[in-house]
Amino acid sequence: MKRKADGQYAPKPEHKFSFGLWTVGNRGRDPFGDFVRPPLKPAEIVAMLSEVGAWGVNLHDNDLVPIDATPAERDRLVREFAASCKKNGIVVPMATVSLFFDPVFRDGAFTANDPEVRAYALQKTMHAMDIGAELGAKIFVLWGGREGVETDACRRADVAIKRLRDAVNYLCEYNLDRRYGFKLALEAKPNEPRADIYMATTGHYLGFIATLDHPEMVGVNPEVAHEHMAGLNFMHGVAQAWEAGKLFHIDLNDQMPGRYDQDLRFGSANLKSAFWLVKFLEDVGYDGPRHFDAHAYRTEDYEGVKDFATGCMRTYLILKEKAQRWNEDAEIQSILEAVSTDPDQDGEIGRFSKKNSASLLSRTFDREQIAQKRLPYERLDQLTIDILTGVK
Numbered sequence: 001m002k003r004k005a006d007g008q009y010a011p012k013p014e015h016k017f018s019f020g021l022w023t024v025g026n027r028g029r030d031p032f033g034d035f036v037r038p039p040l041k042p043a044e045i046v047a048m049l050s051e052v053g054a055w056g057v058n059l060h061d062n063d064l065v066p067i068d069a070t071p072a073e074r075d076r077l078v079r080e081f082a083a084s085c086k087k088n089g090i091v092v093p094m095a096t097v098s099l100f101f102d103p104v105f106r107d108g109a110f111t112a113n114d115p116e117v118r119a120y121a122l123q124k125t126m127h128a129m130d131i132g133a134e135l136g137a138k139i140f141v142l143w144g145g146r147e148g149v150e151t152d153a154c155r156r157a158d159v160a161i162k163r164l165r166d167a168v169n170y171l172c173e174y175n176l177d178r179r180y181g182f183k184l185a186l187e188a189k190p191n192e193p194r195a196d197i198y199m200a201t202t203g204h205y206l207g208f209i210a211t212l213d214h215p216e217m218v219g220v221n222p223e224v225a226h227e228h229m230a231g232l233n234f235m236h237g238v239a240q241a242w243e244a245g246k247l248f249h250i251d252l253n254d255q256m257p258g259r260y261d262q263d264l265r266f267g268s269a270n271l272k273s274a275f276w277l278v279k280f281l282e283d284v285g286y287d288g289p290r291h292f293d294a295h296a297y298r299t300e301d302y303e304g305v306k307d308f309a310t311g312c313m314r315t316y317l318i319l320k321e322k323a324q325r326w327n328e329d330a331e332i333q334s335i336l337e338a339v340s341t342d343p344d345q346d347g348e349i350g351r352f353s354k355k356n357s358a359s360l361l362s363r364t365f366d367r368e369q370i371a372q373k374r375l376p377y378e379r380l381d382q383l384t385i386d387i388l389t390g391v392k
Contacts, residue, residue: 008317008321009318011052011313011317012053012055013055015055015290015317016056016287016288016289016290017054017055017056017289017292018054018058018093018094018290018291018292019049019056019057019292019309019312020057020059020063020291021042021045021057021058021059021063021064022059022060022063023292023294023295024040024045024048024049024295024296024305024308024309025039025042025045025063026295026296026305027039028295028298028300036298036299037300037302037305040302042059042063042064043081046081046084046085046088046090047084047088048302048305049088049090049309050088050089051306052306052309052310053310053313054090056090056091056092056093056289056291057085057090057092058092058093058096058137058289058291059092059131059135060095060096060097060098060128061095061096061097061098061128061131062101063098064077064078064081065078065131067098067102078131078135081135082134092132092135092136092137093137093138093291094137094139094140094141094185094289095128095129095132095135095140096128096132096140096141096143097125097129097142099121099125099143099144099145099146100143104120105121105146106146107146107154108144108147108148108194109144110122110144110167110168111144111147111148111155111160111163118163118167122167122170125142125167125171126171126174128140129174129175129178130178137182138182138183139182139183139249139288139289140182140183140185141184141185141186141221141249142168142171142184142185142186143186143187144186144198144199145189145193146194147160147164147194147199148196148198149194149195149196150195150196157198160198161208164198164199164208165212168184168186168212168218169212169213172212172213172217172218173213175217176214182217183217183218183219183248184217184218184248185218185219185248185249186199186205186209186221187221187222187223187226188202188204188220188222188223188226188227189223189226190226190229190230191229191230192229201226201230201232201237202222202237202238202241203237203240205220206240206241209246218246219241219245219247220246220247220248220249221248221249222237222241222247222250222251223250223252224251224253224255224266224274225251225255225261225262225263225264225294226255226261228254228255228256228257228270228273229255229257229258229259229261230257231257231258234273234277235273235276235277235280238277238280238281239280242280242284242286247288249288249291250281250286250289250290250291251291252266252277252290252292252294252312253265253292253293253294254269254270254294255269255270256269263293263295264294265294265296265308265311265312266292266311266312267312267315267319268311271388272384272385272388274315275319275322275323275384275388278320278323279319279322279323279326279327282320282324283323283327290316292309296308296309322388325387326387329383329387331383335379335380335383338374339375339376
Protein backbone atom coordinates (compact mmCIF):
# COMPACT_ATOMS: atom_id res chain seq x y z
CA MET A 1 0.00 0.00 0.00
CA LYS A 2 1.34 3.43 -0.93
CA ARG A 3 1.75 5.56 2.20
CA LYS A 4 3.75 8.62 1.29
CA ALA A 5 1.56 11.70 0.89
CA ASP A 6 1.52 13.56 -2.39
CA GLY A 7 1.87 17.27 -3.10
CA GLN A 8 2.38 19.97 -0.49
CA TYR A 9 1.79 17.61 2.45
CA ALA A 10 4.42 15.06 1.42
CA PRO A 11 7.18 14.70 4.04
CA LYS A 12 10.66 15.56 2.80
CA PRO A 13 14.10 15.17 4.39
CA GLU A 14 14.32 18.92 4.99
CA HIS A 15 11.30 18.69 7.32
CA LYS A 16 13.41 16.53 9.67
CA PHE A 17 10.53 14.33 10.82
CA SER A 18 11.65 11.51 13.10
CA PHE A 19 10.10 8.75 15.19
CA GLY A 20 11.47 6.55 17.98
CA LEU A 21 11.85 2.81 17.78
CA TRP A 22 9.57 2.80 20.83
CA THR A 23 6.86 4.86 19.11
CA VAL A 24 6.00 3.05 15.89
CA GLY A 25 7.20 -0.14 17.58
CA ASN A 26 4.73 0.36 20.45
CA ARG A 27 2.74 -2.87 20.83
CA GLY A 28 -0.33 -1.38 22.49
CA ARG A 29 0.13 -2.62 26.02
CA ASP A 30 -1.39 -0.52 28.81
CA PRO A 31 -1.83 -0.94 32.61
CA PHE A 32 -5.08 -2.83 32.03
CA GLY A 33 -4.34 -4.93 28.95
CA ASP A 34 -1.58 -6.92 27.33
CA PHE A 35 0.07 -6.51 23.92
CA VAL A 36 -2.16 -6.34 20.84
CA ARG A 37 0.55 -6.16 18.16
CA PRO A 38 3.45 -8.57 17.55
CA PRO A 39 7.00 -7.33 18.13
CA LEU A 40 8.90 -5.70 15.29
CA LYS A 41 12.65 -5.96 14.83
CA PRO A 42 14.49 -2.62 14.68
CA ALA A 43 15.27 -3.19 10.99
CA GLU A 44 11.54 -3.67 10.30
CA ILE A 45 10.75 -0.40 12.05
CA VAL A 46 13.38 1.42 9.99
CA ALA A 47 11.87 -0.02 6.79
CA MET A 48 8.40 1.13 7.90
CA LEU A 49 9.64 4.65 8.57
CA SER A 50 11.25 4.77 5.15
CA GLU A 51 7.97 3.61 3.62
CA VAL A 52 5.97 6.45 5.19
CA GLY A 53 8.57 9.08 4.29
CA ALA A 54 10.21 9.82 7.64
CA TRP A 55 13.71 11.28 7.83
CA GLY A 56 15.05 9.88 11.10
CA VAL A 57 14.78 7.25 13.80
CA ASN A 58 15.64 7.69 17.48
CA LEU A 59 16.25 5.07 20.13
CA HIS A 60 16.81 4.22 23.75
CA ASP A 61 19.80 1.96 24.30
CA ASN A 62 17.59 -1.02 25.16
CA ASP A 63 15.27 -0.50 22.19
CA LEU A 64 18.19 -1.88 20.18
CA VAL A 65 20.51 -3.68 22.60
CA PRO A 66 18.99 -5.83 25.38
CA ILE A 67 20.09 -4.78 28.84
CA ASP A 68 21.91 -8.09 29.39
CA ALA A 69 23.51 -8.39 25.92
CA THR A 70 27.15 -9.45 25.66
CA PRO A 71 29.67 -7.03 24.12
CA ALA A 72 29.73 -9.15 20.96
CA GLU A 73 25.93 -9.12 20.71
CA ARG A 74 25.91 -5.37 21.28
CA ASP A 75 28.41 -4.76 18.47
CA ARG A 76 26.50 -6.99 16.06
CA LEU A 77 23.15 -5.32 16.77
CA VAL A 78 24.54 -1.81 16.38
CA ARG A 79 26.34 -2.77 13.17
CA GLU A 80 23.22 -4.37 11.66
CA PHE A 81 21.05 -1.42 12.66
CA ALA A 82 23.45 1.07 11.08
CA ALA A 83 23.39 -0.98 7.88
CA SER A 84 19.57 -1.02 7.90
CA CYS A 85 19.43 2.76 8.35
CA LYS A 86 21.87 3.28 5.49
CA LYS A 87 19.93 0.90 3.22
CA ASN A 88 16.64 2.72 3.91
CA GLY A 89 17.99 6.26 3.83
CA ILE A 90 17.16 6.91 7.50
CA VAL A 91 19.41 8.90 9.85
CA VAL A 92 19.77 8.67 13.65
CA PRO A 93 19.58 12.27 14.95
CA MET A 94 19.03 11.47 18.63
CA ALA A 95 19.77 8.74 21.14
CA THR A 96 18.72 8.35 24.75
CA VAL A 97 18.95 5.92 27.66
CA SER A 98 16.37 3.92 29.58
CA LEU A 99 16.80 4.69 33.27
CA PHE A 100 13.21 3.90 34.20
CA PHE A 101 12.14 0.41 33.03
CA ASP A 102 14.39 -2.00 34.91
CA PRO A 103 13.54 -2.66 38.58
CA VAL A 104 17.00 -1.46 39.63
CA PHE A 105 15.73 2.08 39.00
CA ARG A 106 12.66 1.78 41.21
CA ASP A 107 14.00 4.59 43.45
CA GLY A 108 15.37 6.67 40.61
CA ALA A 109 18.68 6.60 38.78
CA PHE A 110 20.89 9.67 39.21
CA THR A 111 18.96 10.72 42.34
CA ALA A 112 18.60 7.27 43.96
CA ASN A 113 19.68 6.86 47.57
CA ASP A 114 21.84 3.83 46.78
CA PRO A 115 25.25 4.93 45.41
CA GLU A 116 25.53 1.67 43.47
CA VAL A 117 22.36 2.56 41.57
CA ARG A 118 23.74 6.02 40.82
CA ALA A 119 27.02 4.52 39.61
CA TYR A 120 25.23 1.96 37.43
CA ALA A 121 23.02 4.70 35.96
CA LEU A 122 26.10 6.67 34.95
CA GLN A 123 27.75 3.60 33.43
CA LYS A 124 24.61 2.67 31.53
CA THR A 125 24.25 6.22 30.21
CA MET A 126 27.87 6.34 29.03
CA HIS A 127 27.34 3.06 27.18
CA ALA A 128 24.19 4.54 25.58
CA MET A 129 26.16 7.60 24.54
CA ASP A 130 28.69 5.27 22.90
CA ILE A 131 25.89 3.63 20.89
CA GLY A 132 24.44 6.99 19.85
CA ALA A 133 27.83 8.27 18.73
CA GLU A 134 28.48 5.14 16.67
CA LEU A 135 25.15 5.67 14.89
CA GLY A 136 25.89 9.33 14.15
CA ALA A 137 23.52 10.96 16.66
CA LYS A 138 24.38 14.51 17.71
CA ILE A 139 21.67 14.96 20.35
CA PHE A 140 21.45 12.90 23.55
CA VAL A 141 18.23 13.18 25.55
CA LEU A 142 17.95 12.54 29.29
CA TRP A 143 14.47 11.88 30.70
CA GLY A 144 14.46 11.26 34.44
CA GLY A 145 11.43 9.00 34.46
CA ARG A 146 12.04 7.70 38.00
CA GLU A 147 13.76 10.79 39.41
CA GLY A 148 11.14 11.56 42.00
CA VAL A 149 9.31 10.27 45.04
CA GLU A 150 6.09 8.90 46.40
CA THR A 151 6.95 10.41 49.78
CA ASP A 152 9.41 13.18 50.57
CA ALA A 153 10.42 11.19 53.65
CA CYS A 154 12.88 9.24 51.51
CA ARG A 155 15.34 12.10 50.81
CA ARG A 156 15.72 15.86 50.95
CA ALA A 157 14.82 17.39 47.61
CA ASP A 158 17.92 19.59 47.51
CA VAL A 159 20.09 16.48 47.90
CA ALA A 160 18.35 14.96 44.89
CA ILE A 161 19.00 18.10 42.83
CA LYS A 162 22.70 18.05 43.77
CA ARG A 163 22.94 14.39 42.76
CA LEU A 164 21.27 15.17 39.43
CA ARG A 165 23.66 18.08 38.85
CA ASP A 166 26.67 15.90 39.63
CA ALA A 167 25.48 13.27 37.16
CA VAL A 168 24.86 15.72 34.30
CA ASN A 169 28.23 17.39 34.93
CA TYR A 170 29.88 13.95 34.82
CA LEU A 171 28.22 13.11 31.50
CA CYS A 172 29.24 16.46 30.02
CA GLU A 173 32.85 15.69 30.90
CA TYR A 174 32.51 12.24 29.32
CA ASN A 175 31.12 13.87 26.20
CA LEU A 176 34.16 16.16 26.06
CA ASP A 177 36.62 13.39 26.84
CA ARG A 178 35.29 11.18 24.03
CA ARG A 179 34.86 14.16 21.68
CA TYR A 180 31.34 13.03 20.80
CA GLY A 181 30.04 16.54 20.27
CA PHE A 182 26.65 15.72 21.77
CA LYS A 183 24.19 18.41 22.76
CA LEU A 184 22.48 17.07 25.89
CA ALA A 185 18.73 17.75 26.03
CA LEU A 186 16.88 17.38 29.34
CA GLU A 187 13.24 16.29 29.17
CA ALA A 188 10.71 17.25 31.84
CA LYS A 189 7.49 15.52 32.83
CA PRO A 190 5.15 16.05 35.81
CA ASN A 191 4.00 13.37 38.23
CA GLU A 192 4.34 10.19 36.18
CA PRO A 193 5.44 7.46 36.59
CA ARG A 194 6.30 8.56 40.14
CA ALA A 195 3.92 10.63 42.26
CA ASP A 196 6.20 13.69 42.26
CA ILE A 197 8.95 14.20 39.70
CA TYR A 198 11.77 16.57 40.65
CA MET A 199 12.04 18.35 37.29
CA ALA A 200 8.38 18.63 36.34
CA THR A 201 8.42 21.30 33.62
CA THR A 202 10.67 22.80 30.98
CA GLY A 203 11.00 25.89 33.18
CA HIS A 204 12.42 23.77 36.02
CA TYR A 205 15.15 22.52 33.73
CA LEU A 206 15.96 25.95 32.30
CA GLY A 207 16.68 27.11 35.83
CA PHE A 208 18.70 23.97 36.58
CA ILE A 209 20.89 24.25 33.46
CA ALA A 210 22.28 27.59 34.58
CA THR A 211 23.84 25.83 37.62
CA LEU A 212 25.84 23.29 35.57
CA ASP A 213 29.55 23.30 34.84
CA HIS A 214 28.92 23.29 31.09
CA PRO A 215 25.57 25.04 30.57
CA GLU A 216 26.45 25.73 26.93
CA MET A 217 26.36 21.98 26.25
CA VAL A 218 22.94 21.36 27.83
CA GLY A 219 19.46 22.36 26.66
CA VAL A 220 15.95 20.96 26.78
CA ASN A 221 13.70 18.55 24.94
CA PRO A 222 10.14 19.75 25.66
CA GLU A 223 7.24 17.38 24.95
CA VAL A 224 3.68 18.48 24.16
CA ALA A 225 1.97 15.87 26.33
CA HIS A 226 4.19 16.46 29.35
CA GLU A 227 3.29 20.14 29.61
CA HIS A 228 -0.37 19.64 28.69
CA MET A 229 -0.70 17.02 31.45
CA ALA A 230 -0.22 19.85 33.91
CA GLY A 231 -2.56 22.18 32.03
CA LEU A 232 0.29 24.41 30.82
CA ASN A 233 0.66 26.24 27.53
CA PHE A 234 3.30 24.17 25.73
CA MET A 235 4.14 26.78 23.13
CA HIS A 236 5.01 29.28 25.85
CA GLY A 237 7.52 26.84 27.35
CA VAL A 238 8.99 26.18 23.92
CA ALA A 239 9.25 29.92 23.30
CA GLN A 240 11.12 30.44 26.56
CA ALA A 241 13.53 27.63 25.68
CA TRP A 242 14.04 29.08 22.20
CA GLU A 243 14.62 32.61 23.49
CA ALA A 244 17.22 31.23 25.91
CA GLY A 245 18.99 29.35 23.10
CA LYS A 246 18.15 26.01 24.73
CA LEU A 247 15.66 24.36 22.35
CA PHE A 248 17.91 21.47 21.32
CA HIS A 249 15.16 18.97 20.42
CA ILE A 250 11.36 18.71 20.60
CA ASP A 251 8.86 15.89 21.10
CA LEU A 252 5.58 16.29 19.25
CA ASN A 253 2.38 14.44 20.17
CA ASP A 254 -0.93 15.41 21.73
CA GLN A 255 -2.64 15.16 25.08
CA MET A 256 -5.88 16.01 26.82
CA PRO A 257 -5.13 18.20 29.87
CA GLY A 258 -5.55 16.61 33.27
CA ARG A 259 -5.03 13.03 32.08
CA TYR A 260 -2.11 10.67 32.30
CA ASP A 261 0.38 10.60 29.44
CA GLN A 262 -1.59 9.72 26.29
CA ASP A 263 1.01 10.23 23.51
CA LEU A 264 -1.71 10.86 20.95
CA ARG A 265 -1.15 11.51 17.24
CA PHE A 266 0.11 15.06 16.76
CA GLY A 267 -2.70 17.59 16.45
CA SER A 268 -5.44 15.05 17.16
CA ALA A 269 -6.68 16.51 20.47
CA ASN A 270 -5.81 20.22 20.61
CA LEU A 271 -5.65 21.48 17.06
CA LYS A 272 -5.40 25.18 17.88
CA SER A 273 -2.58 24.59 20.37
CA ALA A 274 -0.79 22.50 17.75
CA PHE A 275 -1.26 25.32 15.25
CA TRP A 276 0.33 27.94 17.51
CA LEU A 277 3.23 25.57 18.17
CA VAL A 278 3.87 24.87 14.49
CA LYS A 279 3.52 28.55 13.67
CA PHE A 280 6.06 29.46 16.32
CA LEU A 281 8.60 26.85 15.21
CA GLU A 282 8.27 27.92 11.58
CA ASP A 283 8.25 31.67 12.32
CA VAL A 284 11.48 31.54 14.33
CA GLY A 285 13.19 29.15 11.93
CA TYR A 286 13.70 26.18 14.28
CA ASP A 287 15.96 23.85 12.30
CA GLY A 288 16.21 20.87 14.63
CA PRO A 289 14.50 17.47 14.45
CA ARG A 290 10.73 17.34 14.71
CA HIS A 291 10.36 14.11 16.64
CA PHE A 292 6.96 12.47 17.05
CA ASP A 293 7.04 10.80 20.47
CA ALA A 294 3.59 9.26 20.18
CA HIS A 295 1.98 5.95 19.33
CA ALA A 296 -1.03 4.57 17.53
CA TYR A 297 -4.31 3.66 19.18
CA ARG A 298 -4.38 0.25 20.81
CA THR A 299 -7.09 -0.76 18.35
CA GLU A 300 -4.70 -0.62 15.37
CA ASP A 301 -2.63 -3.23 13.57
CA TYR A 302 0.60 -2.22 11.86
CA GLU A 303 -1.22 -0.84 8.85
CA GLY A 304 -2.92 1.47 11.33
CA VAL A 305 0.48 2.34 12.79
CA LYS A 306 1.52 3.51 9.33
CA ASP A 307 -1.66 5.61 9.18
CA PHE A 308 -0.70 7.08 12.55
CA ALA A 309 2.84 7.97 11.48
CA THR A 310 1.65 9.42 8.18
CA GLY A 311 -0.98 11.43 10.05
CA CYS A 312 1.55 13.01 12.43
CA MET A 313 3.63 14.34 9.56
CA ARG A 314 0.65 15.32 7.44
CA THR A 315 -0.95 17.34 10.24
CA TYR A 316 2.30 19.20 10.89
CA LEU A 317 2.57 20.14 7.22
CA ILE A 318 -1.08 21.15 7.04
CA LEU A 319 -0.61 23.44 10.03
CA LYS A 320 2.60 24.80 8.52
CA GLU A 321 0.60 25.79 5.43
CA LYS A 322 -2.12 27.33 7.65
CA ALA A 323 0.53 29.32 9.50
CA GLN A 324 1.80 30.75 6.23
CA ARG A 325 -1.75 31.68 5.27
CA TRP A 326 -2.24 33.34 8.68
CA ASN A 327 0.94 35.38 8.20
CA GLU A 328 -0.19 36.51 4.75
CA ASP A 329 -3.80 37.36 5.65
CA ALA A 330 -4.37 41.08 5.11
CA GLU A 331 -6.99 41.57 7.84
CA ILE A 332 -4.93 39.70 10.43
CA GLN A 333 -1.84 41.70 9.63
CA SER A 334 -3.82 44.94 9.74
CA ILE A 335 -5.05 44.12 13.25
CA LEU A 336 -1.56 43.19 14.41
CA GLU A 337 -0.14 46.41 13.02
CA ALA A 338 -2.80 48.41 14.86
CA VAL A 339 -2.22 46.78 18.26
CA SER A 340 1.55 46.18 18.16
CA THR A 341 4.76 48.13 17.79
CA ASP A 342 8.15 46.97 16.60
CA PRO A 343 10.50 46.40 19.58
CA ASP A 344 13.06 48.55 17.76
CA GLN A 345 10.61 51.46 18.06
CA ASP A 346 10.34 51.21 21.86
CA GLY A 347 12.80 54.07 22.22
CA GLU A 348 13.10 55.18 25.80
CA ILE A 349 11.76 51.90 27.22
CA GLY A 350 13.84 49.64 25.00
CA ARG A 351 17.05 50.02 26.96
CA PHE A 352 17.96 51.84 30.16
CA SER A 353 20.13 54.92 30.01
CA LYS A 354 20.18 58.10 32.07
CA LYS A 355 18.70 59.98 29.11
CA ASN A 356 15.96 57.41 28.51
CA SER A 357 15.04 57.13 32.17
CA ALA A 358 14.90 60.93 32.55
CA SER A 359 12.67 61.15 29.49
CA LEU A 360 10.39 58.41 30.79
CA LEU A 361 10.11 59.97 34.24
CA SER A 362 9.09 63.30 32.72
CA ARG A 363 6.27 61.91 30.57
CA THR A 364 2.58 62.32 31.41
CA PHE A 365 0.30 59.37 30.59
CA ASP A 366 -3.44 59.66 29.92
CA ARG A 367 -4.55 56.35 31.43
CA GLU A 368 -8.19 56.74 30.41
CA GLN A 369 -7.29 57.40 26.78
CA ILE A 370 -4.85 54.47 26.73
CA ALA A 371 -7.48 52.16 28.26
CA GLN A 372 -9.95 53.08 25.53
CA LYS A 373 -7.75 51.81 22.72
CA ARG A 374 -9.45 48.90 21.00
CA LEU A 375 -7.88 45.45 21.20
CA PRO A 376 -9.92 43.29 18.79
CA TYR A 377 -8.61 39.91 19.93
CA GLU A 378 -12.01 38.24 19.52
CA ARG A 379 -11.87 39.05 15.82
CA LEU A 380 -8.26 37.97 15.60
CA ASP A 381 -9.02 34.64 17.22
CA GLN A 382 -12.06 34.05 15.00
CA LEU A 383 -9.97 34.73 11.91
CA THR A 384 -7.58 32.05 13.21
CA ILE A 385 -10.49 29.62 13.55
CA ASP A 386 -11.67 30.53 10.03
CA ILE A 387 -8.26 29.67 8.64
CA LEU A 388 -8.01 26.42 10.61
CA THR A 389 -11.48 25.29 9.53
CA GLY A 390 -10.85 26.19 5.91
CA VAL A 391 -13.56 28.82 5.48
CA LYS A 392 -10.96 31.57 4.91
